[in-house]
Amino acid sequence: MTYERLAYVYDYLMNDVPYSKWLEFLKVQSDEFSSSKSLNVLDLACGTGELTVLLAENGFRVTGVDLSEDMLMVASEKAASAGVNISLFHQDMSTLEDLGLFDIVTIFCDSLNYLSSPEEVQATFRSVYDHMEPNGLFLFDVHSPYKMNELFKNKTFAFADEEVSYIWDCFPGDFPHSVEHELSIFVLDEEGKYERFNELHKQRTYDVEEYKSWLNEAGFSIQAITADFSNSAPNDKSERIFFTCSKI
Incomplete structure (x- = not known):
């Protein structure tokens, strides 16, 4: 990250x-x-x-x-x-x-x-x-542990817009009350094409x-x-x- x-x-x-x-x-x-x-x-x-x-x-x-x-x-x-x-x-x-x-x-x-x-x-x-x-x-x-364990884990979120869009997948982390967020982000470039890049974010509470x-x-x-x-x-x-x- x-x-x-x-x-x-x-x-x-x-x-x-x-x-x-x-x-x-x-x-x-x-x-x-x-x-x-x-x-x-x-x-x-x-x-x-x-x-x-x-x-x-x-x-x-x-x-x-x-x-x-x-x-x-x-x-x-x-x-x-x-x-x-x-x-x-x-x-x-x-x-x-x-x-x-x-x-x-x-x-x-x-x-x-x-x-x-x-x-x-x-x-x-x-x-x-x-x-x-x-x-x-x-x-x-x-x-809170509740948010990490119940609202994030094994959930997928998405956002679509003309300039920037993403797919956000949440997976259980390696520790109690932890989550790994995998994001695929799509950005419209100057040529009108979408460029994709990926991010991995880890959180723990x-x-x-x-x-x-x-x-x-x-x-x-x-x-x-x-x-x-x-x-x-x-x-x-x-x-x-x-x-x-x-x-x-």
Whole structure:
């Protein structure tokens, strides 16, 4: 999974993703749990910068980090077009270096689920902790085991449009609560022909209790665990789990 070609059609395929809901979630959690003005945000796994730019447009000082240089290139162009200043860095979120300290750190849109092992998740939590101001907020969301096991596994999704289409097959992964996403993407080129390329994405999640244990081990205090952009606690049919944590 390199995102080299996907980066340039990513926003087209993700145009229904509710980035404004993540922005609202951040604002609500900041108002409730942060004692600072919380203007300095580190957006990890920022991708093409859709949320990063949205945060900057809403008055936050934003730094974006991603593992894909191609995604960051798109994000840079997007920020320039929007007329906002954001800092972008090509780093692995489990081994962050020399970025300074932040009032809020985010890992949204289930990006944490792309880490391949518990050790990488734990390393990311420690790395985030080291880049936070005292009493700063760490906000992230993950797929629930229910979503991975019941809504993804052995399912096929498709999207057809004149410019970009895809077939998306989901298969059980090698670990509990894991899925392999096989995507065949078709892009209309300048000659009016469709070019096909394939992507393999692997995601893995864990039970809420495991996330809680790893967060506590990293030094975080868990302020809230909610589900699906609501204020409600997760249940056995929740699809996306949200964590609000403070640096002790």
